Amino acid sequence: MHFLSLFLVLNTAFCFPLQIRTNSFNAGDxxxxxxxxxxxxxxxxxxxxxxxxxPNCNSNFSNTAVWDLAxxxxxxxxxxxxxTTQKILTELYKYQSPSGWFNAQLNxxxxxxxxxxQIVWALLAAYDVTKDDKYLTxxxxxxxxxxxxxxxIGGIIWQTGKTYVASISTTEAALAAVRLYKYNQDQKLLDFxxxxxxxxxxKLTNPSDGFYYDGLDENSGNINKGxxxxxxxxxxxxxxxxxxxxxNDTYLDLANKKATAALATxxxxxxxxxxxxxxxxxxxxxxxxxGIADLIEIGSQSQYSQKLVDQxxxxxxxxxxxxxxxxxxxxxxxxxxHYTSVTGKSSGYSYSASVYCNGTESEPQRSVLNxxxxxxxxxxxxxxxx
Ligand SMILES: *[C@@H]1O[C@H](CO)[C@@H](O)[C@H](O)[C@H]1NC(C)=O
Ligand SMILES: *[C@@H]1O[C@H](CO)[C@@H](O)[C@H](O)[C@H]1NC(C)=O
Ligand SMILES: *[C@@H]1O[C@H](CO)[C@@H](O)[C@H](O)[C@H]1NC(C)=O
Ligand SMILES: *[C@@H]1O[C@H](CO)[C@@H](O)[C@H](O)[C@H]1NC(C)=O
Ligand SMILES: *[C@@H]1O[C@H](CO)[C@@H](O)[C@H](O)[C@H]1NC(C)=O
Ligand SMILES: *[C@@H]1O[C@H](CO)[C@@H](O)[C@H](O)[C@H]1NC(C)=O
Numbered sequence: 001m002h003f004l005s006l007f008l009v010l011n012t013a014f015c016f017p018l019q020i021r022t023n024s025f026n027a028g029d030x031x032x033x034x035x036x037x038x039x040x041x042x043x044x045x046x047x048x049x050x051x052x053x054x055p056n057c058n059s060n061f062s063n064t065a066v067w068d069l070a071x072x073x074x075x076x077x078x079x080x081x082x083x084t085t086q087k088i089l090t091e092l093y094k095y096q097s098p099s100g101w102f103n104a105q106l107n108x109x110x111x112x113x114x115x116x117x118q119i120v121w122a123l124l125a126a127y128d129v130t131k132d133d134k135y136l137t138x139x140x141x142x143x144x145x146x147x148x149x150x151x152x153i154g155g156i157i158w159q160t161g162k163t164y165v166a167s168i169s170t171t172e173a174a175l176a177a178v179r180l181y182k183y184n185q186d187q188k189l190l191d192f193x194x195x196x197x198x199x200x201x202x203k204l205t206n207p208s209d210g211f212y213y214d215g216l217d218e219n220s221g222n223i224n225k226g227x228x229x230x231x232x233x234x235x236x237x238x239x240x241x242x243x244x245x246x247x248n249d250t251y252l253d254l255a256n257k258k259a260t261a262a263l264a265t266x267x268x269x270x271x272x273x274x275x276x277x278x279x280x281x282x283x284x285x286x287x288x289x290x291g292i293a294d295l296i297e298i299g300s301q302s303q304y305s306q307k308l309v310d311q312x313x314x315x316x317x318x319x320x321x322x323x324x325x326x327x328x329x330x331x332x333x334x335x336x337x338h339y340t341s342v343t344g345k346s347s348g349y350s351y352s353a354s355v356y357c358n359g360t361e362s363e364p365q366r367s368v369l370n371x372x373x374x375x376x377x378x379x380x381x382x383x384x385x386x
Contacts, residue, residue, distance in 0.1 A: 031378035037324025038371040057357030070118035072372030077125035117172035166215035178241035229280040236291030277314035286376035293380035312381035326374035
Protein backbone atom coordinates (compact mmCIF):
# COMPACT_ATOMS: atom_id res chain seq x y z
CA MET A 1 0.00 0.00 0.00
CA HIS A 2 1.53 3.30 -0.92
CA PHE A 3 0.91 6.49 0.99
CA LEU A 4 -1.03 9.01 -1.00
CA SER A 5 1.24 11.91 -0.45
CA LEU A 6 -0.13 14.58 -2.66
CA PHE A 7 2.43 17.27 -3.06
CA LEU A 8 2.02 20.70 -4.49
CA VAL A 9 3.68 21.56 -7.71
CA LEU A 10 6.04 24.26 -6.55
CA ASN A 11 8.97 25.42 -8.55
CA THR A 12 12.16 26.84 -7.21
CA ALA A 13 13.35 29.83 -9.17
CA PHE A 14 16.55 28.35 -10.55
CA CYS A 15 18.00 24.91 -10.80
CA PHE A 16 21.62 23.97 -11.28
CA PRO A 17 23.16 20.82 -12.57
CA LEU A 18 25.26 18.71 -10.24
CA GLN A 19 28.50 20.44 -9.44
CA ILE A 20 30.88 18.17 -7.61
CA ARG A 21 30.07 14.78 -9.00
CA THR A 22 32.67 12.23 -9.87
CA ASN A 23 32.59 8.47 -9.60
CA SER A 24 33.77 8.82 -6.03
CA PHE A 25 31.63 6.00 -4.75
CA ASN A 26 31.45 2.37 -5.68
CA ALA A 27 27.79 1.42 -6.07
CA GLY A 28 28.47 -2.32 -5.74
CA ASP A 29 30.22 -1.82 -2.40
CA UNK A 30 27.48 0.55 -1.23
CA UNK A 31 24.85 -2.08 -2.14
CA UNK A 32 26.59 -4.84 -0.17
CA UNK A 33 27.11 -2.54 2.76
CA UNK A 34 23.40 -1.69 2.95
CA UNK A 35 22.41 -5.36 2.79
CA UNK A 36 24.89 -6.20 5.51
CA UNK A 37 23.69 -3.48 7.84
CA UNK A 38 20.02 -4.18 7.10
CA UNK A 39 20.34 -7.85 7.94
CA UNK A 40 22.25 -7.19 11.16
CA UNK A 41 19.88 -4.45 12.32
CA UNK A 42 16.45 -5.54 11.16
CA UNK A 43 16.36 -9.31 10.69
CA UNK A 44 14.97 -10.84 13.87
CA UNK A 45 15.99 -14.49 14.27
CA UNK A 46 13.43 -15.20 16.98
CA UNK A 47 10.53 -14.05 14.83
CA UNK A 48 12.16 -15.08 11.52
CA UNK A 49 11.04 -11.73 10.17
CA UNK A 50 12.18 -8.18 9.52
CA UNK A 51 11.48 -5.78 12.36
CA UNK A 52 9.50 -2.63 11.66
CA UNK A 53 11.18 -0.92 14.63
CA UNK A 54 14.75 0.30 14.81
CA PRO A 55 16.07 -1.87 17.67
CA ASN A 56 18.07 1.09 19.01
CA CYS A 57 14.86 3.03 19.59
CA ASN A 58 12.39 0.37 20.62
CA SER A 59 13.09 -3.04 22.05
CA ASN A 60 9.69 -4.36 20.91
CA PHE A 61 9.38 -6.30 17.69
CA SER A 62 6.68 -5.45 15.10
CA ASN A 63 6.08 -6.96 11.69
CA THR A 64 6.46 -4.68 8.68
CA ALA A 65 3.88 -3.97 6.01
CA VAL A 66 4.09 -6.31 3.03
CA TRP A 67 5.13 -3.38 0.81
CA ASP A 68 8.27 -2.92 2.94
CA LEU A 69 8.92 -6.64 2.83
CA ALA A 70 8.59 -6.75 -0.96
CA UNK A 71 11.06 -3.86 -1.34
CA UNK A 72 13.69 -5.17 1.06
CA UNK A 73 13.08 -8.74 -0.10
CA UNK A 74 13.76 -7.93 -3.75
CA UNK A 75 16.92 -6.08 -2.70
CA UNK A 76 18.19 -9.29 -1.09
CA UNK A 77 16.96 -11.63 -3.86
CA UNK A 78 18.79 -9.55 -6.45
CA UNK A 79 22.04 -10.28 -4.59
CA UNK A 80 21.63 -14.00 -5.33
CA UNK A 81 22.23 -15.00 -1.70
CA UNK A 82 20.36 -18.30 -1.21
CA UNK A 83 20.21 -18.26 2.60
CA THR A 84 18.67 -14.86 3.12
CA THR A 85 16.40 -15.46 0.11
CA GLN A 86 14.95 -18.60 1.64
CA LYS A 87 14.31 -16.97 5.00
CA ILE A 88 12.66 -13.91 3.51
CA LEU A 89 10.45 -16.03 1.25
CA THR A 90 9.23 -18.00 4.25
CA GLU A 91 8.30 -14.75 5.95
CA LEU A 92 6.63 -13.36 2.82
CA TYR A 93 4.26 -16.31 2.38
CA LYS A 94 2.87 -15.72 5.88
CA TYR A 95 1.13 -12.67 4.40
CA GLN A 96 -0.75 -14.66 1.76
CA SER A 97 -4.47 -15.19 2.29
CA PRO A 98 -6.43 -18.24 1.04
CA SER A 99 -7.69 -16.14 -1.90
CA GLY A 100 -4.10 -15.85 -3.14
CA TRP A 101 -3.72 -12.14 -2.47
CA PHE A 102 -0.93 -11.07 -0.16
CA ASN A 103 -2.39 -8.87 2.57
CA ALA A 104 -1.05 -5.40 3.31
CA GLN A 105 -0.38 -6.33 6.95
CA LEU A 106 0.20 -9.70 8.57
CA ASN A 107 -3.07 -11.32 9.69
CA UNK A 108 -5.25 -8.51 8.34
CA UNK A 109 -7.66 -8.85 5.45
CA UNK A 110 -6.94 -5.83 3.24
CA UNK A 111 -5.06 -6.27 0.00
CA UNK A 112 -3.69 -3.82 -2.55
CA UNK A 113 -2.82 -4.46 -6.16
CA UNK A 114 0.36 -2.37 -6.02
CA UNK A 115 1.71 -4.44 -3.12
CA UNK A 116 0.92 -7.57 -5.06
CA UNK A 117 2.58 -6.33 -8.24
CA GLN A 118 5.73 -5.66 -6.24
CA ILE A 119 5.48 -9.18 -4.86
CA VAL A 120 5.38 -10.52 -8.43
CA TRP A 121 8.69 -8.76 -9.19
CA ALA A 122 10.17 -10.10 -5.95
CA LEU A 123 8.98 -13.65 -6.63
CA LEU A 124 10.49 -13.58 -10.12
CA ALA A 125 13.81 -12.44 -8.63
CA ALA A 126 13.50 -15.25 -6.04
CA TYR A 127 12.84 -17.73 -8.86
CA ASP A 128 16.08 -16.63 -10.51
CA VAL A 129 17.95 -17.49 -7.29
CA THR A 130 16.17 -20.72 -6.39
CA LYS A 131 14.88 -22.07 -9.75
CA ASP A 132 11.95 -23.38 -7.70
CA ASP A 133 8.79 -23.43 -9.87
CA LYS A 134 6.67 -22.64 -6.85
CA TYR A 135 7.64 -18.97 -7.09
CA LEU A 136 6.97 -18.72 -10.79
CA THR A 137 3.56 -20.34 -10.31
CA UNK A 138 2.74 -17.90 -7.50
CA UNK A 139 3.78 -14.98 -9.70
CA UNK A 140 1.54 -16.19 -12.54
CA UNK A 141 -1.39 -16.61 -10.21
CA UNK A 142 -0.93 -13.11 -8.78
CA UNK A 143 -0.77 -11.54 -12.24
CA UNK A 144 -4.08 -13.28 -13.04
CA UNK A 145 -5.63 -11.80 -9.90
CA UNK A 146 -4.29 -8.33 -10.68
CA UNK A 147 -5.63 -8.47 -14.24
CA UNK A 148 -9.05 -9.15 -12.73
CA UNK A 149 -8.92 -5.71 -11.05
CA UNK A 150 -9.40 -3.76 -14.30
CA UNK A 151 -11.97 -1.12 -13.31
CA UNK A 152 -15.23 -0.12 -14.99
CA ILE A 153 -13.52 3.09 -16.23
CA GLY A 154 -10.21 1.37 -17.05
CA GLY A 155 -7.00 1.21 -15.04
CA ILE A 156 -6.29 -1.06 -12.09
CA ILE A 157 -8.20 -0.73 -8.82
CA TRP A 158 -5.81 0.11 -6.00
CA GLN A 159 -7.37 -1.63 -2.97
CA THR A 160 -9.34 -4.75 -3.83
CA GLY A 161 -13.05 -4.22 -3.31
CA LYS A 162 -12.78 -0.41 -3.38
CA THR A 163 -13.13 2.26 -6.08
CA TYR A 164 -9.85 4.23 -6.27
CA VAL A 165 -7.95 3.60 -9.51
CA ALA A 166 -4.30 4.45 -8.89
CA SER A 167 -1.50 5.24 -11.30
CA ILE A 168 0.85 3.19 -9.19
CA SER A 169 -1.29 0.05 -9.34
CA THR A 170 -1.78 0.45 -13.10
CA THR A 171 1.88 1.02 -14.00
CA GLU A 172 3.10 -1.63 -11.54
CA ALA A 173 0.61 -4.13 -12.96
CA ALA A 174 2.00 -3.44 -16.44
CA LEU A 175 5.53 -4.00 -15.16
CA ALA A 176 4.55 -7.24 -13.42
CA ALA A 177 3.06 -8.49 -16.70
CA VAL A 178 6.07 -7.66 -18.90
CA ARG A 179 8.50 -9.08 -16.36
CA LEU A 180 6.49 -12.31 -16.25
CA TYR A 181 6.42 -12.45 -20.07
CA LYS A 182 10.15 -13.06 -20.03
CA TYR A 183 9.49 -16.42 -18.32
CA ASN A 184 6.44 -17.74 -20.17
CA GLN A 185 6.15 -15.72 -23.42
CA ASP A 186 2.40 -15.41 -23.02
CA GLN A 187 1.38 -12.78 -25.61
CA LYS A 188 -1.67 -11.81 -23.54
CA LEU A 189 0.66 -10.33 -20.93
CA LEU A 190 2.03 -7.86 -23.47
CA ASP A 191 -1.49 -6.95 -24.58
CA PHE A 192 -2.43 -6.30 -20.97
CA UNK A 193 0.63 -4.12 -20.32
CA UNK A 194 -0.09 -2.11 -23.48
CA UNK A 195 -3.69 -1.66 -22.36
CA UNK A 196 -2.60 -0.39 -18.91
CA UNK A 197 -0.09 2.09 -20.31
CA UNK A 198 -2.34 3.32 -23.12
CA UNK A 199 -4.97 4.06 -20.50
CA UNK A 200 -2.43 5.93 -18.37
CA UNK A 201 -1.35 8.07 -21.33
CA UNK A 202 -4.95 8.87 -22.24
CA LYS A 203 -6.40 9.49 -18.78
CA LEU A 204 -3.78 10.43 -16.21
CA THR A 205 -0.90 12.08 -18.04
CA ASN A 206 0.09 15.71 -17.75
CA PRO A 207 1.09 16.44 -21.36
CA SER A 208 3.66 19.07 -20.40
CA ASP A 209 6.07 16.65 -18.75
CA GLY A 210 4.63 13.18 -19.43
CA PHE A 211 4.36 12.56 -15.66
CA TYR A 212 1.27 10.93 -14.20
CA TYR A 213 -1.30 12.14 -11.71
CA ASP A 214 -1.87 9.92 -8.68
CA GLY A 215 -5.22 8.44 -9.69
CA LEU A 216 -8.96 8.88 -9.78
CA ASP A 217 -12.08 7.54 -8.19
CA GLU A 218 -14.09 5.08 -10.27
CA ASN A 219 -17.40 6.62 -9.22
CA SER A 220 -16.77 10.36 -9.00
CA GLY A 221 -14.06 10.59 -11.67
CA ASN A 222 -12.24 13.13 -9.47
CA ILE A 223 -8.53 13.16 -10.22
CA ASN A 224 -5.94 13.42 -7.44
CA LYS A 225 -3.25 15.52 -9.13
CA GLY A 226 -0.29 14.60 -6.91
CA UNK A 227 2.72 13.31 -8.83
CA UNK A 228 5.26 10.84 -7.58
CA UNK A 229 8.44 9.62 -9.22
CA UNK A 230 7.69 5.93 -8.86
CA UNK A 231 4.77 5.86 -11.29
CA UNK A 232 7.03 7.33 -13.95
CA UNK A 233 9.85 4.97 -13.01
CA UNK A 234 7.68 1.88 -13.34
CA UNK A 235 6.24 3.12 -16.66
CA UNK A 236 9.76 3.68 -18.03
CA UNK A 237 10.68 0.11 -17.04
CA UNK A 238 7.51 -1.26 -18.63
CA UNK A 239 8.11 0.62 -21.88
CA UNK A 240 11.70 -0.59 -22.02
CA UNK A 241 10.50 -4.20 -21.78
CA UNK A 242 7.64 -3.65 -24.24
CA UNK A 243 10.05 -2.18 -26.75
CA UNK A 244 12.36 -5.14 -26.36
CA UNK A 245 9.56 -7.68 -26.78
CA UNK A 246 7.63 -5.94 -29.58
CA UNK A 247 10.28 -3.88 -31.40
CA ASN A 248 7.76 -1.05 -31.52
CA ASP A 249 9.72 2.21 -31.32
CA THR A 250 6.73 4.11 -29.97
CA TYR A 251 7.51 2.53 -26.59
CA LEU A 252 11.12 3.59 -26.68
CA ASP A 253 10.08 7.15 -27.56
CA LEU A 254 7.66 7.28 -24.63
CA ALA A 255 10.30 5.93 -22.23
CA ASN A 256 12.85 8.44 -23.47
CA LYS A 257 10.42 11.33 -23.16
CA LYS A 258 9.75 10.48 -19.50
CA ALA A 259 13.38 9.77 -18.64
CA THR A 260 14.47 13.05 -20.21
CA ALA A 261 11.81 14.95 -18.26
CA ALA A 262 12.76 13.23 -14.97
CA LEU A 263 16.42 14.16 -15.46
CA ALA A 264 15.84 17.68 -16.82
CA THR A 265 17.55 20.42 -14.83
CA UNK A 266 14.94 23.05 -15.48
CA UNK A 267 12.69 24.65 -12.92
CA UNK A 268 9.54 22.97 -14.19
CA UNK A 269 10.90 19.53 -13.27
CA UNK A 270 9.16 18.84 -9.97
CA UNK A 271 11.17 15.65 -9.52
CA UNK A 272 14.47 17.46 -9.06
CA UNK A 273 15.77 19.81 -6.41
CA UNK A 274 18.07 22.77 -7.00
CA UNK A 275 21.20 20.64 -6.52
CA UNK A 276 20.21 18.12 -9.13
CA UNK A 277 19.15 15.36 -6.75
CA UNK A 278 15.83 13.65 -7.25
CA UNK A 279 13.17 15.23 -5.10
CA UNK A 280 11.19 12.32 -3.77
CA UNK A 281 11.41 10.34 -0.57
CA UNK A 282 14.13 7.70 -0.55
CA UNK A 283 11.53 5.03 0.17
CA UNK A 284 9.92 5.62 -3.24
CA UNK A 285 12.68 6.85 -5.49
CA UNK A 286 14.39 3.50 -6.15
CA UNK A 287 11.72 2.73 -8.73
CA UNK A 288 12.82 5.72 -10.79
CA UNK A 289 16.41 4.45 -10.62
CA UNK A 290 15.18 1.03 -11.75
CA GLY A 291 13.25 2.60 -14.64
CA ILE A 292 16.24 4.51 -15.99
CA ALA A 293 18.53 1.52 -15.43
CA ASP A 294 16.11 -0.68 -17.40
CA LEU A 295 16.03 1.91 -20.18
CA ILE A 296 19.84 1.99 -20.26
CA GLU A 297 20.27 -1.76 -20.16
CA ILE A 298 17.22 -3.27 -21.83
CA GLY A 299 16.59 -0.29 -24.13
CA SER A 300 20.33 0.30 -24.88
CA GLN A 301 20.02 4.01 -24.05
CA SER A 302 23.45 4.64 -22.57
CA GLN A 303 23.06 8.44 -22.72
CA TYR A 304 21.58 8.36 -19.20
CA SER A 305 24.37 6.38 -17.54
CA GLN A 306 26.41 9.21 -16.08
CA LYS A 307 23.32 11.01 -14.85
CA LEU A 308 22.12 7.90 -13.05
CA VAL A 309 25.52 7.45 -11.42
CA ASP A 310 25.31 11.09 -10.31
CA GLN A 311 21.88 10.45 -8.79
CA UNK A 312 23.25 7.42 -6.92
CA UNK A 313 26.16 9.49 -5.71
CA UNK A 314 23.71 12.08 -4.39
CA UNK A 315 22.02 9.42 -2.23
CA UNK A 316 25.40 8.08 -1.11
CA UNK A 317 26.77 11.49 -0.24
CA UNK A 318 23.74 13.10 1.40
CA UNK A 319 21.44 10.35 2.68
CA UNK A 320 24.03 8.21 4.49
CA UNK A 321 23.63 8.22 8.28
CA UNK A 322 26.46 5.80 8.96
CA UNK A 323 28.08 2.90 7.11
CA UNK A 324 25.24 1.11 5.30
CA UNK A 325 22.39 3.14 6.88
CA UNK A 326 20.31 5.67 4.96
CA UNK A 327 17.52 8.22 5.51
CA UNK A 328 16.25 11.34 3.73
CA UNK A 329 18.80 14.16 3.96
CA UNK A 330 16.09 16.78 4.35
CA UNK A 331 14.35 15.03 7.24
CA UNK A 332 17.29 14.32 9.60
CA UNK A 333 19.09 17.20 11.31
CA UNK A 334 22.67 15.91 10.96
CA UNK A 335 22.16 15.09 7.27
CA UNK A 336 20.44 18.41 6.60
CA UNK A 337 23.35 20.29 8.20
CA HIS A 338 25.83 18.31 6.12
CA TYR A 339 23.88 19.07 2.96
CA THR A 340 23.85 22.77 3.73
CA SER A 341 27.55 22.85 4.59
CA VAL A 342 28.46 21.16 1.27
CA THR A 343 26.02 22.96 -1.04
CA GLY A 344 25.47 26.26 0.78
CA LYS A 345 21.75 25.75 0.31
CA SER A 346 18.80 25.24 2.56
CA SER A 347 17.70 21.63 2.80
CA GLY A 348 14.16 22.55 3.80
CA TYR A 349 14.60 20.64 7.06
CA SER A 350 12.00 20.97 9.76
CA TYR A 351 11.86 18.96 12.98
CA SER A 352 9.52 16.01 13.21
CA ALA A 353 9.71 13.90 16.36
CA SER A 354 8.78 10.67 14.61
CA VAL A 355 12.03 10.71 12.61
CA TYR A 356 14.05 10.17 15.78
CA CYS A 357 14.36 7.75 18.67
CA ASN A 358 12.41 9.32 21.51
CA GLY A 359 12.34 12.58 19.53
CA THR A 360 16.08 13.11 20.10
CA GLU A 361 17.74 14.87 17.15
CA SER A 362 21.06 13.09 17.65
CA GLU A 363 19.37 9.66 17.34
CA PRO A 364 17.76 9.24 13.90
CA GLN A 365 15.58 6.16 13.46
CA ARG A 366 16.42 3.75 10.72
CA SER A 367 13.75 1.83 8.80
CA VAL A 368 13.82 -1.35 6.81
CA LEU A 369 11.93 0.38 3.97
CA ASN A 370 14.54 3.13 3.59
CA UNK A 371 17.21 0.45 3.77
CA UNK A 372 15.55 -1.65 1.08
CA UNK A 373 15.16 1.38 -1.14
CA UNK A 374 18.80 2.48 -0.69
CA UNK A 375 19.95 -1.07 -1.49
CA UNK A 376 17.87 -1.08 -4.68
CA UNK A 377 19.23 2.35 -5.69
CA UNK A 378 22.82 1.11 -5.45
CA UNK A 379 21.99 -2.22 -7.08
CA UNK A 380 20.57 -0.37 -10.11
CA UNK A 381 23.51 2.03 -10.36
CA UNK A 382 25.96 -0.86 -10.07
CA UNK A 383 24.07 -2.76 -12.75
CA UNK A 384 24.65 -0.04 -15.34
CA UNK A 385 28.13 1.04 -14.27
CA UNK A 386 29.85 -2.35 -13.99
C1 LIG B 1 28.40 -7.58 8.13
O1 LIG B 1 29.73 -7.19 8.25
C2 LIG B 1 30.32 -7.49 9.52
C3 LIG B 1 31.71 -6.89 9.53
O2 LIG B 1 32.39 -7.23 8.36
C4 LIG B 1 30.31 -8.99 9.73
O3 LIG B 1 30.84 -9.30 11.00
C5 LIG B 1 28.86 -9.49 9.64
O4 LIG B 1 28.84 -10.90 9.75
C6 LIG B 1 28.23 -9.08 8.34
N1 LIG B 1 26.85 -9.43 8.37
C7 LIG B 1 26.22 -10.05 7.37
C8 LIG B 1 24.79 -10.32 7.57
O5 LIG B 1 26.80 -10.40 6.36
C1 LIG C 1 14.28 5.64 24.06
O1 LIG C 1 13.42 5.40 25.17
C2 LIG C 1 13.31 4.04 25.56
C3 LIG C 1 12.25 3.94 26.63
O2 LIG C 1 12.41 4.96 27.57
C4 LIG C 1 14.67 3.55 26.02
O3 LIG C 1 14.61 2.19 26.38
C5 LIG C 1 15.68 3.72 24.87
O4 LIG C 1 16.97 3.37 25.31
C6 LIG C 1 15.69 5.16 24.37
N1 LIG C 1 16.51 5.17 23.15
C7 LIG C 1 17.42 6.10 22.92
C8 LIG C 1 18.22 5.91 21.68
O5 LIG C 1 17.58 7.06 23.65
C1 LIG D 1 6.67 -2.15 24.07
O1 LIG D 1 5.57 -2.99 24.34
C2 LIG D 1 5.05 -2.82 25.65
C3 LIG D 1 4.02 -3.91 25.87
O2 LIG D 1 3.07 -3.91 24.83
C4 LIG D 1 4.49 -1.42 25.78
O3 LIG D 1 3.99 -1.21 27.08
C5 LIG D 1 5.62 -0.43 25.51
O4 LIG D 1 5.10 0.90 25.52
C6 LIG D 1 6.27 -0.69 24.17
N1 LIG D 1 7.45 0.16 24.03
C7 LIG D 1 7.60 0.99 23.02
C8 LIG D 1 8.88 1.79 23.04
O5 LIG D 1 6.81 1.13 22.11
C1 LIG E 1 24.00 -20.76 4.33
O1 LIG E 1 23.52 -21.57 5.38
C2 LIG E 1 24.23 -22.79 5.54
C3 LIG E 1 23.52 -23.61 6.58
O2 LIG E 1 23.23 -22.84 7.71
C4 LIG E 1 25.69 -22.46 5.90
O3 LIG E 1 26.43 -23.65 6.03
C5 LIG E 1 26.30 -21.60 4.83
O4 LIG E 1 27.60 -21.19 5.21
C6 LIG E 1 25.45 -20.37 4.58
N1 LIG E 1 25.96 -19.67 3.43
C7 LIG E 1 26.17 -18.36 3.41
C8 LIG E 1 26.64 -17.80 2.14
O5 LIG E 1 25.98 -17.67 4.41
C1 LIG F 1 3.18 0.68 -31.74
O1 LIG F 1 2.52 0.93 -30.53
C2 LIG F 1 1.57 2.01 -30.61
C3 LIG F 1 1.06 2.26 -29.20
O2 LIG F 1 0.53 1.08 -28.65
C4 LIG F 1 0.47 1.63 -31.59
O3 LIG F 1 -0.42 2.71 -31.69
C5 LIG F 1 1.10 1.34 -32.95
O4 LIG F 1 0.11 0.85 -33.83
C6 LIG F 1 2.19 0.28 -32.81
N1 LIG F 1 2.89 0.16 -34.09
C7 LIG F 1 3.02 -1.02 -34.70
C8 LIG F 1 3.81 -0.99 -35.96
O5 LIG F 1 2.55 -2.05 -34.26
C1 LIG G 1 9.85 18.40 -3.80
O1 LIG G 1 8.85 17.54 -3.28
C2 LIG G 1 8.09 18.06 -2.25
C3 LIG G 1 7.12 17.02 -1.73
O2 LIG G 1 7.61 15.74 -1.84
C4 LIG G 1 7.35 19.32 -2.73
O3 LIG G 1 6.67 19.90 -1.65
C5 LIG G 1 8.34 20.32 -3.32
O4 LIG G 1 7.65 21.38 -3.90
C6 LIG G 1 9.21 19.67 -4.37
N1 LIG G 1 10.25 20.60 -4.79
C7 LIG G 1 10.38 21.00 -6.04
C8 LIG G 1 11.56 21.83 -6.34
O5 LIG G 1 9.61 20.68 -6.91
